[in-house]
Amino acid sequence: MSMRRRTLLKVIVLGDSGVGKTSLMNQYVHMKFTQQYKATIGADFVTKELQIDDRDVTLQIWDTAGQERFQSLGVAFYRGADCCVLVYDVNVMKSFDSLDNWHEEFLKQANPTDPRTFPFILLGNKIDVDGGNTRVVSEKKAKDWCASKENIPYFETSAKEDINVDAAFHCIAKTALANEREQDMKQYGFIKQWRFGYDHYLVLHFSLHSRDL
């Protein structure tokens, strides 16, 4: 007998206002880019279904407003996250400098069981702008930051030109899945932890195959 279930992975996207969080998400999920995005107010939400190592996975991606003042509204989304994606704009130093704050704030609000091993991913976005001439944060600088934070995986992306977006989100999904598995093993053995907002995902699909018996 084989047991198949759709695993739900909850991903939170954080970063300063205007770094391209909504654009990255939409490029990944809807494969399009537009100049006509509104500034995100409150939070937005998309899902994408994919397969990783033969597992059916649903990515539930929460896009948040970048302005600091909205952080207080984020608490409800942070809890139960499987992965946190930090985004900065390679052309704006301040958005890179804010990363420490976003990192810290997330851990504080989400309060994961083991903050040291909780999976983050860093995306340096807008590498297409002006052929890279306006870039102020070097790849090395970004990688050094990642190294200082338990080796966070790093991707340089362009939501506009669709560079590295798929690869980055694939990594996000994989990392989230690995984290989720680890959590399962540690805490509950074979029983999936019941998390915030998706108990309906725990419907198990049983299928009988003679070769499995």
Add this chain to the structure above:
Amino acid sequence: MDRSRGINDYEPGPVPSESRVDRYGFIKQNVSNSSAAEGLGKSREARRVRKWRKMIGVGGSDWKHYVRRKPHVVKRRIRKGIPDCLRGLVWQLISGSRDLLLMNPGVYEQLVIYETSASELDIIRDISRTFPTHVFFQQRHGPGQRSLYNVLKAYSVFDRAVGYVQGMGFLAGLLLLYMSEEDAFWLLVALLKGAVHAPMEGLYQVGLPLVQQYLFQFEHLVREHLPKLGEHFSREMINPSMYASQWFITVFSYSFPFPLALRIWDVFLFEGVKIVFKVGLALLKYCHDDLINLSFEKLIHALRNFPEDAMNPDILLPMAYSIKVLSLSTQVFMALSTLKFLMSIHF
């Protein structure tokens, strides 16, 4: 045809020549755009305009008198919708922003030209992300974007404690479609600092305490008015901060159809924030039977994308008016007395 009628008669400001924009200046997303606001017959609309003109007097001179004498008539007429050609003026009269403007000559100019704001970069970043599908705001550095920048910058200087907060752009943008920069600025001040009454005072303060409070109250109202749905929401772990925060932060101007947003604003300016709760509840009530069958993800999606018929102002608003919501102070009072009562039993 239908369209030319709408534009020729009472379109404020420059008339867009192309049919690719709707009556309000938004670029049409789809062809079928027979919005409900345009459903009123021509002669009926003209009659309404005459009534309104009589009520407010020349340049608004009779307004205060009329409101004092017949508040119920005013309330009823506002609930039916302010005629579009008078909307800008009436909004200024209702909110008291006219008086602010007259009491502060030259202040706006001073704020725009001579002061600098710590929020300038934040504002610039959002300018092209405010109503990007509206012709007035679409052109980079065009008159619309410039006005929007000036109003937001002026406000961030005027109220340094609050500064600029995302969401304000949608309020200012909406106002700028109906009045001059300076008028829009003072209306924003009237809203956020309080002139006659301040429906949004404190909304944008650090930590957004008022938004938090409204969301909390809304959750309770859902449970009270739509108990089954409320139960379903808590089973699915749906919380108003996942769908309703922009309702309160921008008073439905962020993503709702413009004809509906305008009608809500008419009432909002006269009656205050209660209408936001009522419209929110009416939306949920209208879609109740669909929502109750959806699971988390579909539910979130549905709560952010209501069907077109649900957002028809002539259906939704009467429903909203019929919902009785206790005034917020009464709610707080009751919560406090319940608490006191419970404490008196236990201690």
